[in-house]
Amino acid sequence: MFSYPTPDEVLAGLGDKVVGGLANAVVAVAADLVEYRRIAPHFVSRHSERGLANWIHDQMWSHVLRELDSIPNVSFVDKEPTRDVYVGLDYRLRVKRHSPTGAIRSYPTQEALSFVTQQPDLLSEDGAGIVNLCVGYEWDAGSRTIGGPVMSLRDGSFDEVIWVIDVSAGSGGEGTVRPMFPTGAPKPPTIGGTPNQETNKEEGSKES
Template sequence: MNSSGFPSEDRVLTDLGDTFVGSFIKAVDGAREDFDALRKWKPGWFANFTNRFTANFLHERIWDRLTRAVEGTANIKITDREPTREIRSGLQYLIRIKRHSPDNKIAAYPTEGGSLFWSNSTLTLDGLEAYSLALGYEWDADLRAMGDAVLSFRDGKDNPIWAVKLNSDAATATGFSYVPVSPARPELDLSGITAEQNAEEESA
């Protein structure tokens, strides 16, 4: 666990288990194939698809593929009652499927329940901590294309603490590999500090 008290990506991936993570990656890869098949079948339709439609279509395909793969697995509970769709892994993790922008932002309705879900600030007794995770995929809005599978942990909807890209990898013991993606950070204007340092050096 890192200094802030939040779980690290290594810990979360270990806790979720290789089978679950592998199933999720396959669900994203399969949804990408479904999306490409739809686009090839009706290219004229695709040109007029709204962002909401494509997001909903991909969510449906990932959800269907993932839940069919993990249903019946020990310690996995699936909740599918509109408008809530989430997966609980053990007692620690609540998971929702979300599309990620290049800076790891996600879209969610600003309801009180949604804000609480993504805040990861609910007080619990030591050893009974529960965390919310966003499993999803990178989305290139310009190309209207899916990227890699993504897992992110956030302190609020718009504040990713960390994110990792996931890919199947038969050469590894886990069957997958991951690459950390640095969350977007505000650009700091250091010109004033640099100018001050230069002035001090010149006067020394």
């Protein structure tokens, strides 16, 4: 019998400083987009969906660096087009835009597919192995606006979502957790006691 780590287990492993920092980065990048629209609306209107997503990704990455850089067990690997955040030896995080159903988009390179496929050791009884997580924000494609901070675990493909949660920063900078099960989404089957939520594909950027 195998099981995936639960949201509570992952958040405890990441720690309040990391989770709060990620949430703060989303708040900051949402403010950046509002300011960008205010001072240069003509530039924003010229962006393609992919172009705007890439602009947001760069801003988000800069905020993640600022928020997490002083945390001792956090390290960064920035080798374009891949940017990873490592938390200790247990977690690898990648910034991604999420649809309201938790879907992400990326070019299906071997490296990208490898990231969204969890290591076999992770599913063993010992639960060893690094956990690959997508972190970022929920995107409203209709209004082209940034929603709340989210984190997801997937396995096998961009759309094979095990769970996705809303992680918001509380008064102390600590993250709070709200499981996300969008209205009208199919009910997830259970694997080892953890939901596996199917999602719909979304048009978007290779980076965010």
